[in-house]
Each structure stands twice: as structure tokens, then as C-alpha cells.
Amino acid sequence: MKKKYFLNANIIDPHNSIDELGGLIISEEGKIEAVGKKVNKNNIPSREKFIDLNGKHIFPGLVDMRVFVGEPGYEYKENFRTLSNAALSGGVTSVVTMPNTDPVIDNVSIVDFLKRRGRDKSKINIFPAASLTKNLEGTNMTEFGLLKKKGIIGFTDGTKTIQNTRLMSRIMKSAYDLDCLIMQHAEDYELSKNGMVNDGIVSTKLGLQGIPDISEKIIIERDLSLLEDFNCRYHISQVSSAKSVELINQKKNEINFTTGVSINNLSLNENDIGDFKTFLKLSPPLRTEDDRLSLIKAINNDLIDVIVSDHKPEDEESKRITFSQAATGASGIETLLPLTLELFHNGSVKLFKLIELLTSNPAKILKIDKGNLSIGSDADFCIVDIFKPWIVKKEKIVSKSKNTCIEDKKLQGLTMKTFVKGEELFKI
Amino acid sequence: MAITKKAVKISKKHLLGIQDLSISDVNLILNEAKEFILLNKSKNKKIDILRGKTQINLFFEPSTRTQSSFELAGKRLGADVMSMNIVNSAIKKGETLIDTAMTLNAMHPDIIVIRHQDSGACNLLSQKVNCAVLNAGDGRREHPTQALLDALTIIDRKNKIEGLKIAICGDILHSRVARSNIYLLNMLGAEVNIVAPTNLLPKDIEKLGVNTFSNMEKGIKECDIVMMLRLQNERMTSSFLSSNREYYEYFGLTPDKLSHAKKDALIMHPGPMNRGIEIDTKLADDINKSVIKEQVELGVAVRMACLKIFCE
Numbered sequence: 001m002k003k004k005y006f007l008n009a010n011i012i013d014p015h016n017s018i019d020e021l022g023g024l025i026i027s028e029e030g031k032i033e034a035v036g037k038k039v040n041k042n043n044i045p046s047r048e049k050f051i052d053l054n055g056k057h058i059f060p061g062l063v064d065m066r067v068f069v070g071e072p073g074y075e076y077k078e079n080f081r082t083l084s085n086a087a088l089s090g091g092v093t094s095v096v097t098m099p100n101t102d103p104v105i106d107n108v109s110i111v112d113f114l115k116r117r118g119r120d121k122s123k124i125n126i127f128p129a130a131s132l133t134k135n136l137e138g139t140n141m142t143e144f145g146l147l148k149k150k151g152i153i154g155f156t157d158g159t160k161t162i163q164n165t166r167l168m169s170r171i172m173k174s175a176y177d178l179d180c181l182i183m184q185h186a187e188d189y190e191l192s193k194n195g196m197v198n199d200g201i202v203s204t205k206l207g208l209q210g211i212p213d214i215s216e217k218i219i220i221e222r223d224l225s226l227l228e229d230f231n232c233r234y235h236i237s238q239v240s241s242a243k244s245v246e247l248i249n250q251k252k253n254e255i256n257f258t259t260g261v262s263i264n265n266l267s268l269n270e271n272d273i274g275d276f277k278t279f280l281k282l283s284p285p286l287r288t289e290d291d292r293l294s295l296i297k298a299i300n301n302d303l304i305d306v307i308v309s310d311h312k313p314e315d316e317e318s319k320r321i322t323f324s325q326a327a328t329g330a331s332g333i334e335t336l337l338p339l340t341l342e343l344f345h346n347g348s349v350k351l352f353k354l355i356e357l358l359t360s361n362p363a364k365i366l367k368i369d370k371g372n373l374s375i376g377s378d379a380d381f382c383i384v385d386i387f388k389p390w391i392v393k394k395e396k397i398v399s400k401s402k403n404t405c406i407e408d409k410k411l412q413g414l415t416m417k418t419f420v421k422g423e424e425l426f427k428i
Numbered sequence: 429m430a431i432t433k434k435a436v437k438i439s440k441k442h443l444l445g446i447q448d449l450s451i452s453d454v455n456l457i458l459n460e461a462k463e464f465i466l467l468n469k470s471k472n473k474k475i476d477i478l479r480g481k482t483q484i485n486l487f488f489e490p491s492t493r494t495q496s497s498f499e500l501a502g503k504r505l506g507a508d509v510m511s512m513n514i515v516n517s518a519i520k521k522g523e524t525l526i527d528t529a530m531t532l533n534a535m536h537p538d539i540i541v542i543r544h545q546d547s548g549a550c551n552l553l554s555q556k557v558n559c560a561v562l563n564a565g566d567g568r569r570e571h572p573t574q575a576l577l578d579a580l581t582i583i584d585r586k587n588k589i590e591g592l593k594i595a596i597c598g599d600i601l602h603s604r605v606a607r608s609n610i611y612l613l614n615m616l617g618a619e620v621n622i623v624a625p626t627n628l629l630p631k632d633i634e635k636l637g638v639n640t641f642s643n644m645e646k647g648i649k650e651c652d653i654v655m656m657l658r659l660q661n662e663r664m665t666s667s668f669l670s671s672n673r674e675y676y677e678y679f680g681l682t683p684d685k686l687s688h689a690k691k692d693a694l695i696m697h698p699g700p701m702n703r704g705i706e707i708d709t710k711l712a713d714d715i716n717k718s719v720i721k722e723q724v725e726l727g728v729a730v731r732m733a734c735l736k737i738f739c740e
Contacts, residue, residue, distance in 0.1 A: 160729075204630040207547035207569030207604060212631075237728070275547035321524050324544035 001422055007041060007385070009058045013361070014093035014356035015372035020106035023050075024058055025348065026379045035373045048276040052381060056416065059355050060092025061124075063371040065183075065363040066237060066308035068158070068402075071117060072110075073102025078313035078400045082119035082331070086399035087124050088426035090334035091382030091415040092309075094125040094363075094370045098158035099136070106142045107130040111150045123425050125370060125380070129154045129183065130245035132171055137159050139170055143182045153366050156183035156237065159283060159328070161219055163189055168226060169201060170359025173230035181366065182214060183235045184223055186244070187284070191215035197307055198287040198322060201268040208323060211285050211349045213241035219399040220244055225250050231256055235365055240265045240284035242294035247302050258365050259303065261295055263339045264330060264405060268292075272405075279405045282310070296348045301359065305365065306356045313401030320411050330405035334398055339406065341413035353384075379422040388414040438737050442554045442561040445570035446611040454576070454615065459583070460733035461580050461726070468504070468729055471553030478507035481538040481739050485511040485567075486528075486553075488605060488608040493699055493724060494564050494573075499542045501731035507538075519555045525549060529556040538739050545729050547604075560738040572671075574698050575608035579616060581723050585694055595648040595689070597623040598657035598679060598706050601630050605698045606657060610636050614642045623647030625679060642676065644685050651689040655696040656681050656707050672705045677723075682709045686717070694719050 006024040011021050011363075013035065023039030026032065044050060054409060070077035078086075086393060087095060097114075099105035105114060107126060130152040138193045144155060147372035154217070155175070161184065162168045177180045192215040197203045200209025220236055224247070227234055234257045248259055263284055269289045273280045298304045312329025317327050340358060344351045359371035369377055392409045394402045418426035437460050438453050446454075451663055462557040466471075467473060472724065494510065502509040525544070539560045542550050547567030554561040563570040594613055600606045602624055610633075615619050620638040622629070634640050641647030648654050659675065669675050686693065695711060695718045703709040703715075712718055 201632040201635045203635055204636070205569075205607075207567045207607065210631055235582045276551050317524075318524055322544070322549045322552055324546045 001030055003028055003033075004422065005044050005048055006058065006383070007039065007044075007050050008269050009053050009385070010053060010055055011035060011041055011058045011373070012352055013373040014352060015060070015360035015376055018354050018373065021055070023382070026419070026422040029069060029409050032373050032375050032377050032379050034375065039043065045339050047073040054224065057384045057386050059375075059382055059384060060359040060371045060373050061382055061418065062337060062358045063094045063311050063366070063368075064092050064311065064336060065096045065237070065263070065306055065362045065366070066098065066310050067095040067333060068100060068239045068312045068329070071101065071104055071315060072113070076400075077315055080117055080126065082398070082400040084122040084124045086334045086397075088418045088420075089398045089415060091337045091384060091418050092124065093380040093382070093418065093420050094368070095266045095333070096127045096129050096154060097367065098099065099129055099131040100158040102133050102302070103133050105129070105180065106134050106136070107245045108143065108150050111147060112150060113375060115151060117264065121297065124372055125418055125420070127368065128396060129155045129156050129158075129367065130159045131324070132182065133167070134279035137166070138162055138164060140153065140272055141167070141174060143322040144174055145178045148178060148180055153368060154183050154235075159185060160298040161185050161187045161189065165222060165226070168223065172226055172230045172406070173238065176182050176230045176330050181231065181233040183237050184219070185237045185283075186216045186223070186239070187211075188215040188218045191218065196285070197273060197282060198270045198285045199246055200288060201269065202273060206273070206323075208274065208425075213243045213287060213291070216241055216284060217243045217247055220247055224255055224257065227255050227257060232260075236260065237264045238269065238284055238297065239267065239298075239304065240287050241291045245294045245298045245303060248298070249301070250266060251316060258305040260306040260308050261270070261299070261304050262334055263307055263332065264310060265314045266292065266307065267339050270404065276323045278321070279330055279403050280324055281323060281326050282405070283327050283328045291423040296343065300352065307336070307354070309333045311399075313399055314403045315401055316403075319403050331397065331399045331401050331403045332405070335392060335404065335406060337384065337415060338390075338413040339369060342411060344386070378420070380420050382415050382419070384413060384415050386413045436629070442550070443572055443734055443738055444550050444554060444561065444563045446572045446575050446615070447570070447585055448487075451615055454579075457733050457737060458578055458580055458583065460725045460737060461576070461729045464729035464732040465726060468725070473504050474506065474659060476504065476506035477678040477736060478505035480508045482536065483507045483509045483735065484532055484537045484540045485509065486514070486532070486540055486542045487511070488514050488534070488542075488549070489565070491543055493727070494543065497724070497727045498564060498731050501728050501735055504611075504728070505732055505735055507735065516529065525552060526556050527614045529553050533557040533559070538614070539735060562734055564647055564737060565604050568602055568607070570608045571604040572608050573727070573734055574605050575730055576724055577727040577732070578609055578696060578698070579612055580726045580730055581719055582639075584726065585587055585719060586652065586721070592618045592652040593621065593650055594618045594653040594655065595621040595623055595651040596657065597644065597647065597681070599628045599659045600624045600633065600657070601628045602660040603613065603657050603711065609640055609655065621647050621651065623679070625669065625675075645688045647687045648685065653694050653696060654689050657698065657701060659706050675706055681711055682692070683711060685710065686711065693717070695723065696720065696723060698723070717719060
């Protein structure tokens, strides 16, 4: 591979506290050789060709902590190849895949298969999560230690929640012993039973069973109480409500834990569901505008650490039915960055902060050397025109499933190029 | 009796819910229905304004009164009425609502009447077919013709709706009738009280512009109309109430409780009734107070009006 020189870029690398106009040099081995303002036209060899980025942005490749891939079992929804192409088009170079597949990622032998498929078919970095319980049944723990040795970076039941408190406490103790990351989807099943949308005026008007915000809070409250005794690495996959944020604010200084939020909950609210738009049937559900604003405030107050796409590809057939029958989730990995940039453009959050939540923070929680532009690290990065306007069109979606929840939305910010290990794998 | 083919204009293509209607739409339907009341009482009940039109009744949920009411309404107007028996249809074999809709659409119906257990099913259907769709009840969301016939019954007895105080009592949570009535009665200027145990009250319902009560005596105090709803035990997945007898004690309509309403208060019920659970059986049959039978009678007239208006 030839050396690559990029000059005159706005470089943001929260991991190394870089936020400056400068350049980036990629070595022949695909590693970061030099980065920052000291890289300019004057100190690169004059015979070398360089690319002038004219002030466009360079971010570390995004790390998306919550991605569903259909492989194995649901390849018709998304496979590693299509996921990888969708991710690259959105500047995402590392993903944590959820274990909700068929078969479930709950034992050592399936992990071997997964890693092989991920390596052969995917151009991005795949970090598979395994399930907390066998077959996602919420009764018996999986082999955290052995799975970790096979390269599993975290444990979660994905769309499911551990309901049994005793089991949860045992999971935490094991995770504590083995230094494993636990990621919990917070939802009390009894309170959310048959629920489809936020419990409130919208559920009342649409005549749909509601999911109260308390069903999320009560699980977080329980888990944080358990954590007081055994402080394992614990991550709340997604928060959606002001009530949860308030609780996190109370506990953040006492206990170590981290929190994620879906870009959907940051960008949309329950009113967007309109006339039964099944593509906006999400988990956690879209909540009120007050809830959405509280999530943004929480980001600015350092109460939320990570923004995820919660990319959940579903085929048309699972969405072209009545709201109560429709599948939950939206495809979103390729719009994660531009939708997040909307929060910058409308003045809600500073750009540096947003990039931190998309790159260095998730990498730190996962303990992986990704999401940074450190010298010697793999050159995973993207070049972004953060002001470029465009409109989301279903037919232009790269992912195999087109269930975007922001069809026809006007966005600002487009990924121009994406690199993994120094290799240009996506170009607009 | 002046029933002609005169052109009437409605602002919507489909009747999916009261929420979508304007006040002039409502008045149009109610005025049309008034003319059909007389027709339905006459000897020759059949006219031919819908001759050559095809009406399909698509009932995914069991229904006696609404289905027969729509069927009769269509037949009295001269339409060809087909009632689909869902139990034997392809839907049971896994066909989706949209596929069913496309199949039926290919047969060129002029109107489809649908009842479905899922809220919003009629909205989905209306996006996929060319003809008009009439909602005969979708999940918990709306049952517009029921609200219209209730309004017609009230107007028939009280000559107005504006300024009346109306209590809707019972299982509000699972009730599409309650929701449609709230929209319609509010639109027509009534004051609406909602009376239910808190467990059967949908979240934030007061934002629809109603007063809520969990005490029956207070809720029906000084009311002109007491509308009782059926306790929908079949939709209750977990414990909402301790027992039917306790419910009757606190929320069942008895002469004693009714004494808190106005002296000339009328009792309504969309049926079918659970006698001795939400309503005292004698009260239900009291011809001086109960207008339950009239509701059924006027239901046919309202549905004839809707079929006529939305077929055009």
C-alpha cells in the first residue's frame, strides 16, 4: 500500500484531544503515521502526492455499539457483506453485533463460525457480543469466561432484558470475577406487556397499548442497586426517558456504569409515528418531546456516554402489516452520523462532544483500540462534508433492509470517504 | 319523504375515525341519517340509490349488531352486499391484510366495511384499495358509526347536544366507542365526563378535553346522558379488577347511582350488555330511561347515510 497524505482537514479525535486544522499521514502498513496541525504542505516530501481536503472533516471511524445483523438465520434481512457496505457508507468502521440471531450467539462453537464469516465477508471490524443467557431465555448464564477467551467483547441479551433479579445479581458477580462487560436492555416485561408505543396521549389516541417510561426506570434502578455490591462493567444499552435520566443523574457519582442512547430517541418523538408508521415502531419506544430534550441535556451533562444506531434491519413483509403485528426496529447504521450531526447543526450539542460519543467513548467502554487516530493505530477513519445537504431516500439505502425511520428527512452532512486499515473502502 | 340522488359532498374519501371529520361532515351524515329513520319505519324499506354498487363487509372480529346493521343498511339501499366469513378465508392461512385487500380490490368493490382487532387496520387498508373504506371498529382506536348513531339518538331525544352534560362510564381503556364518542361529543359542544376505575383509564385521556372521575356518583352528577360501556373481559390480559361483583358495587349503574344524574337523564349502552355487571338489568329495560333499543334502530339509519355518502 502506498503512503497517503491528507492535508487541510478539520481533524477531530476526542481520544487524543485533537480538534484542529491539519493533516493526516497513513503509513504503507495502513497505520496512522502522523496527525494534526504539524502535518502540512511544508513538512511532507515535495514529490509525494497529497489530497487537499479543503476544510472537510476527518473523524476516527465510528464505533457503533448496537447493531443487529441477520447472520446467521436471517440473512434475508442483512448479512455481513451488506452490513459492512451500509456501515462504510455512513463512516462506521467498527460494530458490536447483537446475539439475537438464529442460532443465538451463546456458545463457543458458534463464535468461531461468526468470526470466520465476519472476517471473510465484512470489510469493517466486527466485534460480536454473546448472549447473557442460553438461547436468550433469561434462565441460565452463558460461559462468560470461555466466550471472552474466544474474543467476545461484551454480553447482552440484545432486545431482551434479564427479568429475574437473582439471576441478574449472579450475572454481575460472574462478570465481576471475569472482567466482562454487561449490556442491559432495560425493560420490565410485566409493565411493558403488549406495549408498542410510549404510554401517553399518543397511545391513547391511536388505541395502542403503551409502554410506560417507568418500565425502563425500574430495571435501571434495580440493576444499579445490585451494582452497589458488585461493581462489574455495566452498560445500559439505551435510555429513552427523562425519568431514567434523572435516576442516572442521582447515581452517576456513586456507582460506575455507562449509558447509551439511540440516535432515534435523540432525533424523533412519539408524534412522528403519525398515522401508524410501522417503521417508527421502536424499542425503546419514541417518547415525548420533553423526554427527547432531557436526553440531549443528559449528553451535555456527561450523563450519557454513547450514541448508537440501534440498527435493526427488517424486511418489508415484517413492516407492511398492522402496527401491532409489525416487527420492532429500524435500519439506521448509515444515517447514524448525519442524524447525529443534526444535533450539532441545530445547536443542541457541540461537534467534539458528539464525535466523542460516536468514537472514543464506545471504544473505551469496550476496551478496544478503535475510534481514535493515535499514532501506530489502524488507520480507520472517515472524511465527512458536515455541511453537505441531502435527503434520505429509501431506494438509496445501502443496507439490505430499507426500513429507515427517517424517510424523506432532510439532513446535512455526508460521508465522502471511509478507510479501514488505511484502505479506501467507500467513496461517494 | 324526500330521498333523492342529490349530490352530497364529504371532505374525506374514507370514514376511518371521527378525528378526521369536520363538523360539517358530521352534520351532513346526521342530516342524511334523519331522512332514513323515516324510511326504516315505512312499509317498503328498500330504495335503489346504491343499485349496482358492491359493498364488502370484512369482519375480522365477531360482531352481531354492527355487521347485521351494515348488511341491512346496504341491502335497504339496493347495494350488492357480501359479508366475508373470515374464519374460512385465506387470512387464517397466513395471508396478510394487504394481500387480502389487493385481492378484494381486484373485484372492484365500491365500499369496504372493515372491523379488525388491531388499531389502525382500516388506515392500512385504505392506503391499498381504490374504493372507500368504512371503519366498523379498529382495536381500541375508533368506532365512528357507533358515535354517530349515539349522537343521532341523543339529538332525537334531547333535540340538541350542545350544552349537555354527558358521562361515559366503564371500561374506557379498551373502548373504541369511548374514544369516538369523546371526539364527536366534544366537537358538538357537550361537556364530557369520563368515569372509570383508574386501572381502566387510558394515560393522559384528559388531554382530549374531558373530565375524569373514579367515583361514579360524582362523575354522573347532574348529567343529561349516562352512557355505559361493556366491560371487555376478553381484552383484559392481566388483573385490572378484583371481581365483577365489586365492579358492580362501585361502577355498575343502579337506580341509586342514577339518582345523582338529572331526573330526565337517559341511559345508553352500545351493547352487548353484561347485565348485572355494568348495568342493573331492570334499568337496562326501563323504557322511560333506557334508549338502548333506539340506538340499535338508529344505527341502521346512520350506516345507510354513511354508505350513501361515501359511495358517491
